Amino acid sequence: MKIKLSxxxxxxxISPSAWAQSSLSIQFDYAEKLFNEKQYFDSITEFxxxxxxxxxxxxxxxxNLIIGKCYKEGAKFDDAIKYFSFAAKNxxxxxxxxxxxxxxxRTNILRRTTDRALQLCDELDTDPAFVDKKDxxxxxxxxxxxxxxxxxxxxxxxxxIDPNHELKILAEKTEKAKVSxxxxxxxxxxxPGAGAIYCGNFLSGLMSAGWNLLAGYWTMNSxxxxxxxxxxxxxxxxxxxxxxxxxxxxxxxxVEKNLKISNQSLRYLQNEYKGIxx
Amino acid sequence: MTIDTKILxxxxxxxxxxxxxxxxxxxxxxxxxxxSPENRLKFGNYLYKEKDYLxxxxxxKEYLKTKTDDTTQFRFADCxxxxxxxxxxxxxxxxxxxxxxLADESRLKFFESLFFDNxxxxxxxxxxxxxxxxxxxxxxxxxxxxxxFFFDDSILPKENEMLNAxxxxxxxxxxxxxxxxKFPPAKSVATAAILSAIIPGAGKxxxxxxxxxxxxxAATALSAYLAYSNFHNDHQFRGWLFTxxxxxxxxGNIYGSAASAQIYNVRMKFDFQKxxxxxxxxxxxFLPEIxx
Numbered sequence: 233m234k235i236k237l238s239x240x241x242x243x244x245x246i247s248p249s250a251w252a253q254s255s256l257s258i259q260f261d262y263a264e265k266l267f268n269e270k271q272y273f274d275s276i277t278e279f280x281x282x283x284x285x286x287x288x289x290x291x292x293x294x295x296n297l298i299i300g301k302c303y304k305e306g307a308k309f310d311d312a313i314k315y316f317s318f319a320a321k322n323x324x325x326x327x328x329x330x331x332x333x334x335x336x337x338r339t340n341i342l343r344r345t346t347d348r349a350l351q352l353c354d355e356l357d358t359d360p361a362f363v364d365k366k367d368x369x370x371x372x373x374x375x376x377x378x379x380x381x382x383x384x385x386x387x388x389x390x391x392x393i394d395p396n397h398e399l400k401i402l403a404e405k406t407e408k409a410k411v412s413x414x415x416x417x418x419x420x421x422x423x424p425g426a427g428a429i430y431c432g433n434f435l436s437g438l439m440s441a442g443w444n445l446l447a448g449y450w451t452m453n454s455x456x457x458x459x460x461x462x463x464x465x466x467x468x469x470x471x472x473x474x475x476x477x478x479x480x481x482x483x484x485x486x487v488e489k490n491l492k493i494s495n496q497s498l499r500y501l502q503n504e505y506k507g508i509x510x
Numbered sequence: 511m512t513i514d515t516k517i518l519x520x521x522x523x524x525x526x527x528x529x530x531x532x533x534x535x536x537x538x539x540x541x542x543x544x545x546s547p548e549n550r551l552k553f554g555n556y557l558y559k560e561k562d563y564l565x566x567x568x569x570x571k572e573y574l575k576t577k578t579d580d581t582t583q584f585r586f587a588d589c590x591x592x593x594x595x596x597x598x599x600x601x602x603x604x605x606x607x608x609x610x611x612l613a614d615e616s617r618l619k620f621f622e623s624l625f626f627d628n629x630x631x632x633x634x635x636x637x638x639x640x641x642x643x644x645x646x647x648x649x650x651x652x653x654x655x656x657x658x659f660f661f662d663d664s665i666l667p668k669e670n671e672m673l674n675a676x677x678x679x680x681x682x683x684x685x686x687x688x689x690x691x692k693f694p695p696a697k698s699v700a701t702a703a704i705l706s707a708i709i710p711g712a713g714k715x716x717x718x719x720x721x722x723x724x725x726x727x728a729a730t731a732l733s734a735y736l737a738y739s740n741f742h743n744d745h746q747f748r749g750w751l752f753t754x755x756x757x758x759x760x761x762g763n764i765y766g767s768a769a770s771a772q773i774y775n776v777r778m779k780f781d782f783q784k785x786x787x788x789x790x791x792x793x794x795x796f797l798p799e800i801x802x
Contacts, residue, residue: 280557280565281544284552284556285549
């Protein structure tokens with residue numbers, strides 16, 4: 233008898249709160265389902281509805297975090313950061329706080345606000361609550377450098393996680409493959425066309441060297457034959473034009489080649505890299 | 511039944527009553543249908559205040575399917591307005607013209623929608639109709655009508671008419687804009703071309719491109735001199751080469767001067783409109799803030 237009574241009592245005490253709980257959790261599940269189905273607009277609406285009815289703030293962290301993720305998926309980075317910040321503010325555990333703050337860093341990386349991403353990484357780094365998260369912080373710091381096209385620093389940072397880290401090797405390879413824009417220009421000053429050849433544009437480099445040689449010959453020949461006016465005109469309008477063109481070309485080729493190398497690595501990261509991405 | 515059992519039963523009854531009341535409370539708050547029209551309205555209003563107009567729209571729309579409410583209808587129309595969907599805003603504000611509480615505000619927002627939709631012709635036409643012109647915000651609408659003249663090529667109204675619509679403090683600036691609009695300091699394309707035909711580079715100087723004008727003059731004069739000099743020294747080939755070059759510079763300069771005048775006029779119009787827009791934007795087009 234006493235056992236039965238106790239059971240009924242417990243049920244009556246728990247049931248109302250459980251009912252209310254289920255109402256919110258149903259809404260949460262519905263909104264989350266929309267998120268999983270990639271219906272981000274509707275998912276945001278339903279999470280906002282959940283936040284509206286969740287007067288106790290039970291779902292504040294999770295709802296705000298997923299709203300942020302939805303905005304991030306839609307490339308609305310400012311809104312995403314706003315909601316990740318709400319999530320961080322409403323986090324109940326250091327783990328949750330870390331998740332929200334790394335999401336802010338990841339969004340800043342995508343938004344190309346690298347300085348802010350690095351600043352946030354430093355803040356996390358100095359936070360005593362996350363001393364065991366150094367590797368993860370460095371991971372996102374490395375990504376911030378990658379998106380800033382700073383492969384050298386990216387390689388250094390990934391190296392702190394693991395000297396054989398896949399991304400360290402990739403960043404190192406990318407940095408090595410790049411050409412020096414200054415060097416390409418300088419050698420073009422000395423020998424027109426050399427910069428283009430250095431960047432792998434052999435035909436263009438040889439053509440440039442040939443034109444310079446020819447224009448140089450015309451100019452010198454004019455002066456040698458006491459045709460000073462012809463010498464000045466050819467030197468000014470033809471030779472100087474080719475000479476400057478060779479330097480400009482060298483710079484353009486170097487920048488273009490570096491861009492191609494960076495894009496190749498980024499394409500690999502986008503399509504083939506299996507790890508977590510911003 | 512023992513005494514213990516009796517006490518237990520009493521406690522059970524008390525707790526059952528408390529639990530029942532809690533259940534009713536939960537039912538009425540957390541447990542109710544969050545998609546009911548009333549809750550959609552509450553949520554829609556919350557989104558509206560959060561300035562998430564895109565999401566507020568369907569919530570308010572669902573509510574309006576079940577009930578007629580002028581405030582909600584106004585907010586619904588205002589969401590379109592704030593999303594720059596002016597045609598839909600116009601349509602929805604129009605439905606409130608006979609509202610006992612929001613008719614004036616709706617008319618004002620209707621005119622604002624026409625204005626920001628760049629439908630200046632309709633704005634002027636409606637604002638001059640008797641049925642549209644006599645209301646609380648008719649002065650504001652009148653001002654909008656006059657402002658619209660700065661943004662299209664319509665014939666300007668009389669100076670006094672326009673100035674009287676604005677406060678004294680801004681009249682000198684409005685007069686300045688009025689005069690600039692009426693008598694724009696444009697450069698004549700034909701004059702620029704003719705000047706350059708007479709003296710190479712003069713057309714460019716006329717359009718304000720002094721450096722270009724001097725360079726054009728120097729280049730044409732130098733090549734003409736070289737042509738003359740070569741012919742004079744019996745260098746036929748070089749003579750003709752520089753003659754061609756001179757003709758090229760001369761013709762190019764005439765064309766360039768005409769183009770320069772056109773560019774000047776376009777730039778001047780663009781700068782004028784930018785300046786006028788900034789001036790009125792800073793003053794919110796002299797419109798009152800309507801907040802709900």
